[in-house]
Amino acid sequence: MSFNHQQKVYLPTDARTNQYITAEIKLTDALLNQYPDVMSCYQALAKQFFELAERHDLRNVHVIANDKLPVVRFHTEAYCLETDQQVIFFYNPRYHEAQNLFARADYRTRKIRFLFLAVGDELRANSASFHTQVQQLLKELSPQLALEQPIKIRDHQHLTYDLFARAKGNKKTYGYKLRGIPQRYKARKCELPADVSALSYATVTLPLGRRLKQRLGGEHPSNYGDIYAKLQDSFQKAVLDHGFKRAAMVANGLLPLVRNSKFDRLESNKGVQMLGFDPNASEPQFLAHWQPDNLVETAYFVIAAGSEDHTDAGFGRFMNEVEDALRQFARDIDLDGERQDLVIRFHQHISYKR
Secondary structure (H helix, E strand, O other), X not given: OOOOOOOOEEEEOOOEEEEEEEEEEEOOHHHHOOOOOHXXXXXXXXXXXXXXXXXXXXXXXXXXXXXXXXXXXXXXXXXXXXXXXXXXXXXXXXXXXXXXEEEOOOOOOOEEEEEEEOOOOXXXXXXXXXXXXXXXXXXXXXXXXXXXXXXXXXXXXXXXXXXXXXXXXXXXXXXXXXOOXXXXXXXXXXOOOOOOEEEEEEEEEXXXXXXXXXXXXXXXXXXXXXXXXXXXXXXXXXHHXXXXXXXXXXXXXXXXXXXXXXXXXXXXXXXXXXXXXXOOOOOOEEEEEEOOOOOOOEEEEEEEOOHHHOEOOEOHHHHHHHHHHHHHHHHHOXXXXXXXXXXXXXXXXXXXXX
């Protein structure tokens, strides 16, 4: 990877930010036995949780007690879609507030997730104070949970934008250093444990539209594997040319979810494709998940940062290289930036137990 890139990445001013935190506990017999039945347990915990949220000025919070995975995305309208495996939240942090319990009276969940969605303006600048609010709430809630194991806390932050925003006329940009979450939180007096696990990575969403499929596989391809193989070859060449060691292509109808393979057990379920990377490993790793007989609407591409990509200044240089690699990829598959989107989502994620 070249080192002549500036340490800030300049993103379009309409780049969207999201932050959400999950606090996960196991539903134990000790907790459940405090209530007449499982639904009474869920409702009592939700009531306590919502009351604490009000006191701590946390205004978009949810309890998920059905073992479904929360997925959070920006949208101008607030609504929630519940599938067999996921609960998908669409909202605009500037305007939308909510409280909901997702549970069934006939189902004993393995885990209860308390979900906190950040609200307001300047989410990135205020992320440490939001995390501190969540910590304070959990400190008050913990004695009521009959805990036998620590609470698992995950903090997710996204920056989402179109790589081709400038080609579509949005020429205004703003510079980001993209400092790591632990470094940002330490500077703002938000305490994290010493063994916090941190990951940063970029995902790219590529709709497989009619014109793209025609260019890659002909008018009526008999084998979708030709399309996927050309996409994989082009993307893999671009990431190798730019020195990236950890990358993946997912085109099997599942949503990619990256975890640290050193600490997390990886099981692809709940509608997601788990991808495991070790930020400290030196061996290159490229993962591909697609089937030649399964044509999907969207392909996802992932470039994960390693310890070598993190500097005290942040991930600006890493994301500049990511953008260069994606422009090479886009040229190779002949994407028209004026008419097509190539949506990048820069993820920063930390997890720990307390």
